[in-house]
Amino acid sequence: MNALVRASRCDxxxxxxxxxxxxDALVSLxxxxxxxxxxxxxxxxxxxxIDDAVQETLLLLYRRVGTLRAVTSFxxxxxxxxxxACLRLLRRSIGMTDAPADDTEARLAHWRPEDLRIDLSRAIQSLPEHYREVILLRDIEELSIDEIAGVLGLTRESVKARIHRARIMIREYLIRD
Incomplete structure (x- = not known):
């Protein structure tokens, strides 16, 4: 990300x-x-x-760069x-449809605890390593955000973002159809 940030500032x-x-500028961009x-x-x-997410992102860049309001937000x-794109592809791969939140909670409430534990374990194992690591430190080891940041050498904001994304991915895994 830093390279693109530098490139967008310089260019x-x-x-x-x-x-x-x-x-020509669009092709270069x-x-x-x-x-x-x-x-x-x-x-x-x-x-x-990965390839599909890159393709979808670059296609949207091609189609919508003209609508971008500020260069600084590029x-x-x-x-x-x-x-x-990553989240949409994940949802599609697990056959998930966008269900209302209350429907999702109602479905999860009817699971037997042992089934929920097994699926939760599988969901955590399916996470990319950097997300799995923060979830385990936060929810299993019960470390604070600051403690996790110290252990992993990250900023508080990075830790919070990773926890948030990991929980979204776990939820999507659990509510797949």
């Missing part, structure tokens, strides 16, 4: 030109963004979904697009 003219409809999006997808998507916007 705001390229982003502006792409926003303005310059086809896509070429510059692809390695960073691939690294992001490799860390946040299932291995089987990197945040692009990584949010990649994150949503």
């Amino acid at each position: 705001r003219g390229l982003i502006e030109a792409a926003r303005g409809g310059d086809a 896509i070429s510059a963004a692809q390695p960073d999006i691939r690294r992001y997808a490799a860390r946040n998507c299932r291995a089987a979904d 990197s945040a916007w692009l990584f949010a697009v990649a994150r949503r």
